[in-house]
Amino acid sequence: MPDVDRATKVISSPSGMLLQSRTWRSAGLSIALVPTMGALHDGHLSLVRRARADNDRVVVSVFVNPLQFDVSSDLARYPRDPKGDVAVLRDEGVDVVYMPSVDDMYPQGACTRVHVGHLSDVLEGAHRLGHYDGVATVVTKLFNSVLPERAYFGQKDAQQVAIIKRMARDLDTGIEVVVMPTVREADGLALSSRNARLSASERGVALVLSQALRATNELWLGGETDSSRLRAAMVAVLDSQPLAKADYAEVVDPEDFVSPGNLAVLAVWVGEVRLIDNHRLGQPMPSPAIS
Numbered sequence: 346m347p348d349v350d351r352a353t354k355v356i357s358s359p360s361g362m363l364l365q366s367r368t369w370r371s372a373g374l375s376i377a378l379v380p381t382m383g384a385l386h387d388g389h390l391s392l393v394r395r396a397r398a399d400n401d402r403v404v405v406s407v408f409v410n411p412l413q414f415d416v417s418s419d420l421a422r423y424p425r426d427p428k429g430d431v432a433v434l435r436d437e438g439v440d441v442v443y444m445p446s447v448d449d450m451y452p453q454g455a456c457t458r459v460h461v462g463h464l465s466d467v468l469e470g471a472h473r474l475g476h477y478d479g480v481a482t483v484v485t486k487l488f489n490s491v492l493p494e495r496a497y498f499g500q501k502d503a504q505q506v507a508i509i510k511r512m513a514r515d516l517d518t519g520i521e522v523v524v525m526p527t528v529r530e531a532d533g534l535a536l537s538s539r540n541a542r543l544s545a546s547e548r549g550v551a552l553v554l555s556q557a558l559r560a561t562n563e564l565w566l567g568g569e570t571d572s573s574r575l576r577a578a579m580v581a582v583l584d585s586q587p588l589a590k591a592d593y594a595e596v597v598d599p600e601d602f603v604s605p606g607n608l609a610v611l612a613v614w615v616g617e618v619r620l621i622d623n624h625r626l627g628q629p630m631p632s633p634a635i636s
């Protein structure tokens with residue numbers, strides 16, 4: 346007989362989610378939360394698999410959060426595949442797919458925002474005004490309805506990770522933030538839902554992000570620790586690809602994103618698609634497979 350309690354449920358309201366979480370918590374079960382915006386790929390699934398291994402119950406949220414989009418056309422064009430996402434998450438044995446509507450999440454009158462200090466205002470935050478307030482607000486809401494012991498995030502969004510860790514600590518959530526490494530294609534491109542919007546030729550141009558990070562990492566491994574020289578190496582690779590336009594490329598401290606450090610971060614436009622990537626210098630960055 347199938348275990349009825351373990352069949353994947355789709356829940357769409359915060360109150361329904363909270364009811365389920367409270368039932369699990371009172372039964373002494375540990376809950377994992379994996380927040381996503383859907384259009385799932387293997388990067389998301391690496392988080393889901395780790396969450397399943399570490400916890401009794403797993404909730405994956407699929408919600409394209411309007412609050413974190415600074416440009417409405419970007420929100421409108423964000424890839425969506427709710428049916429495909431539910432099917433994939435069923436196969437992964439996820440307990441709940443939490444898919445609230447925008448009205449469920451932000452009923453009329455909702456106006457509270459969570460702002461995580463200066464971290465939200467630099468680099469990615471400076472280029473996408475209000476983005477991290479949107480992220481911190483939705484993640485706080487997810488924490489409050491899912492009641493997780495642990496929440497899983499990808500290093501692919503390094504600044505988001507720093508912000509969520511800070512927020513989880515500052516707000517005394519007691520939630521453990523687990524960070525998983527960036528999953529890449531064989532040629533080095535970091536998996537991203539936005540990659541689906543790249544044309545075949547743009548897909549080739551997009552390799553410049555991982556190439557720039559690899560070049561910087563090699564310089565670091567050769568003994569260079571000066572942030573401005575490391576940054577210059579990254580910019581030189583980006584400049585060699587005229588069809589890519591960088592918003593920023595920096596080498597910063599992985600906690601404050603301002604001081605010099607060992608995290609190389611970059612945001613680059615390829616056509617109309619904005620891609621981000623990063624690498625903790627000194628860690629191995631495998632050479633791309635030649636096809």
Ligand code: AMP
Binds near residue numbers: 387
């Ligand atoms: P998103 O749906 O893009 O908001 O991403 C949901 C979660 O998956 C975030 O914590 C991301 O950092 C993580 N993620 C996205 N892409 C990757 C990747 N290539 N490798 C690992 N984690 C990822």
